[in-house]
Amino acid sequence: MNGQARLAAQSRKWLLEALFKLLKQRDYSAITVKDIAETAQLSRRTFYRAFKNKDELLKYYGEHVMQRYLAALQQHEDINLTFEQVLRVFFNFWWQERQQIKLLIQQNLFISLLPTIVPQSFHLYELFDAPWHIQGTPQEINYIMSFSVAGFWNILNTWLAKEDPEEPAEMVKILLKAIHKLKS
Structure with a gap:
């Protein structure tokens, strides 16, 4: 796996961890992409490179x-x-x-x-x-x-x-x- 692929995989992992961290605090319907990205300490652009929503x-x-x-x-x-x-x-x-x-x-x-x-x-x-x-x-x-x-x-x-x-x-x-x- 090259450096860019490793970075993308790490970003997906952080986004997923952020989602589960937020699910402990609030309802899924109240969680935004912005919330997930901020919790993962990534940009929304990074989120949208990996996922549509x-x-x-x-x-x-x-x-x-x-x-x-x-x-x-x-x-x-x-x-x-x-x-x-x-x-x-x-x-x-x-x-x-x-x-x-x-x-x-x-x-x-x-x-x-x-x-x-x-x-x-x-x-x-x-x-x-x-x-x-x-x-x-x-x-x-x-x-x-x-x-x-x-x-x-x-x-x-x-x-x-x-x-x-x-x-x-x-x-x-x-x-x-x-x-x-x-x-x-």
Whole structure:
């Protein structure tokens, strides 16, 4: 990455940090591009070089966090992950993002990231040979992935909205227990 690309990436990072800092203080609808740029100690021109508006900045977060989640999954040498292993990766990853996610949930912004994240999620079955979700025709896989992504999304929305969410390991146990009950 050249110097200019590194500077642009750093500016995007600072703008994103500024947005989340402001979300702790006020409602998203009351936050302006000027507010974000000033909090990041950057010019509005710099903001507009990176993003069209604050919604694009929020969308960038969704895309960026999903890319990092996919990278976390790919770090596992064993691409034949069991469902339990996928749950562990899922809950551990999102636990690290809990403060940002909680802010988005509180402001009813988390749901707006779903259209950004869903298309990327559908590439999971191309990356991993996880039999619990990729067996079947393309149409069956599409339905299973839709069901899985929406289910995981709702779990995040419920789990991380709590004042004191359970630890990731506890969430894995809870889901595995629930799935075993469903199978019975």
